[in-house]
Amino acid sequence: MLRSMFAAISGLKNHQTFLDVIGNNLANVNTVGYKASRVTFQDILSQTMRGASGGEQGTSTGVGGTNAIQIGLGMALAGVDNIFTAGQLEATNNSNDLALQGDGFFVLTDGSRNFYSRDGSFGIDTAGILTNMSSGLRLVGWITQTASGAVDTTALPGMITVPTGGGLASAQSTKAKTTGNLDSATAVAGTYSTTMTVYDSLGNARNITLTFTKSATNQWDVTADEGATSLTLTPAVTLTFTDGTLSPSASLPTVTIPTSGGAAAFDVNLDFDSITQMAKESSILATSNGAAPGSITTYSVSSNGEVRAVYSNGVSQWIGQLAIASFANPTGLVKQGSTLWDSSPNSGVPELGLAGTGQRGQIAPGFLEMSNVDLAQEFTNMIIASRGFQANSRVISTADQMLQDLVNLIR
Incomplete structure (x- = not known):
C-alpha cells in the first residue's frame, strides 16, 4: 500500500x-x-531510506558528504x-456582574474542591452566599481581617455570605468635621450658619446649627443651637486666621447634645482645622460619624475585590474580600465545562491574592468579559x-x- x-x-x-x-x-x-x-x-515518524554520510577530510580528490534520504x-x-488574551468588556448595568481587567481567575468552590473561571455573573443564593449564576458554584474569598483592619490573606479563604435581611444597630455620633471657607470680606458682626446631623444613642437624627460670627478682623466666634435651644461648647470657640490659615487649637472643642426622647445627653468633638478664610463666598460643610438604624439593601464590590454590605441608612460595612487566583502557566489549565478550569501539573499551583496585585487584574463591577x-x-x-x-x-x-x-x- x-x-x-x-x-x-x-x-x-x-x-x-x-x-x-x-x-x-x-x-x-x-x-x-x-x-x-x-x-x-507536527510531523510524525520519517522512514530513513539512506543515512547521511560525511565527506573525506583533508584531501582535494575525495568524495563529498551526502544528506540523509527520509520520507515522512x-x-x-x-x-x-x-488562548488567554482578554475579551472585550460589556456593560450590563448590573452591579452584581464582575469582570477581571487583566490576568487572574475568580475562585469558585463546590464545597470540596476549587475551580477557576473568568465568568463574572454573580448573585446571592437563598442562603445569602455569593454564587456564580452560571454554574451554581460559590465564590471564594477571605472573611478575616487583622487587628488593623487589613485583610488577613494568610487565613483560610472560604465562601462569602451577605447578611440579607440583617440589620445594623444605630451608632451614636462622637465626632464631627467641618471643611470649607469663611469669606474674609465679611463685615464684623456678620454671620454664616451651617447645619449638621448627629445621631443620639437611640439612633434619632438631631439637627445642629453651627453659627460663625465675625467678632474682629481674622476672628470668628462659633456657637451651636438645636432649634431654639442653645448648646454649650467646651471650651468656647474663637477661630483665628493668619493669611487665611486657621491657627491650630490646643484641643478639640466639644458640643454637648442634651437628652431627648429617652436618649441620654452626649458630647461630640468638633474639628475646625480644615476651614480657611479667603476672599470668596462663605461655604462650610459639617459632617459627623454615627448612624441611624438600618437594614441591608444590597452589596457592592470594589475594583480591588472588597465586598461591602450597603444599608438603608447609607452605611457600608466590610464583609469580605474576593480571592483572585493566578498561575505560572495558565495555558496548562484543564477545561471542566461551564467555562470552568482546573489546575494541572503543567499549570502550577494557584496563587491566591488581592485583585490588582502581582499579575492579577483589577475588577470592573457592572461589566462582563465576553468571549x-x-x-x-x-x-x-x-x-x-x-x-x-x-x-x-x-x-x-x-x-x-x-x-x-x-x-x-x-x-
Whole structure:
C-alpha cells in the first residue's frame, strides 16, 4: 500500500480535528468568559531510506558528504492550546456582574474542591452566599481581617455570605468635621450658619446649627443651637486666621447634645482645622460619624475585590474580600465545562491574592468579559482547514488511481 495514502489519512483525521476546534470556538463566540482554542500540528515518524554520510577530510580528490534520504509518514496533532488574551468588556448595568481587567481567575468552590473561571455573573443564593449564576458554584474569598483592619490573606479563604435581611444597630455620633471657607470680606458682626446631623444613642437624627460670627478682623466666634435651644461648647470657640490659615487649637472643642426622647445627653468633638478664610463666598460643610438604624439593601464590590454590605441608612460595612487566583502557566489549565478550569501539573499551583496585585487584574463591577474568539481569524482558519482536508482527499484519490492503474497492468 502506498505510504502517501496513510499519510493523507492522518491529514484527513487531523484537519477534521482542526475543524472541530474551529466549530467549538464559533459556537462559543458569545459565551461569557470563554477562551478560544488553537490547533497546532507536527510531523510524525520519517522512514530513513539512506543515512547521511560525511565527506573525506583533508584531501582535494575525495568524495563529498551526502544528506540523509527520509520520507515522512504523515502528521499528528501537536496540541490544542488555550488562548488567554482578554475579551472585550460589556456593560450590563448590573452591579452584581464582575469582570477581571487583566490576568487572574475568580475562585469558585463546590464545597470540596476549587475551580477557576473568568465568568463574572454573580448573585446571592437563598442562603445569602455569593454564587456564580452560571454554574451554581460559590465564590471564594477571605472573611478575616487583622487587628488593623487589613485583610488577613494568610487565613483560610472560604465562601462569602451577605447578611440579607440583617440589620445594623444605630451608632451614636462622637465626632464631627467641618471643611470649607469663611469669606474674609465679611463685615464684623456678620454671620454664616451651617447645619449638621448627629445621631443620639437611640439612633434619632438631631439637627445642629453651627453659627460663625465675625467678632474682629481674622476672628470668628462659633456657637451651636438645636432649634431654639442653645448648646454649650467646651471650651468656647474663637477661630483665628493668619493669611487665611486657621491657627491650630490646643484641643478639640466639644458640643454637648442634651437628652431627648429617652436618649441620654452626649458630647461630640468638633474639628475646625480644615476651614480657611479667603476672599470668596462663605461655604462650610459639617459632617459627623454615627448612624441611624438600618437594614441591608444590597452589596457592592470594589475594583480591588472588597465586598461591602450597603444599608438603608447609607452605611457600608466590610464583609469580605474576593480571592483572585493566578498561575505560572495558565495555558496548562484543564477545561471542566461551564467555562470552568482546573489546575494541572503543567499549570502550577494557584496563587491566591488581592485583585490588582502581582499579575492579577483589577475588577470592573457592572461589566462582563465576553468571549475572546476572533471571528475573522476563525473564518480564515475554516478556509485553511477545508483546503487542507481537500488536499489530503486528493492525495488519497490520486493514490487510489495509481493502484488501479497498477492492477490494470495484468489485464
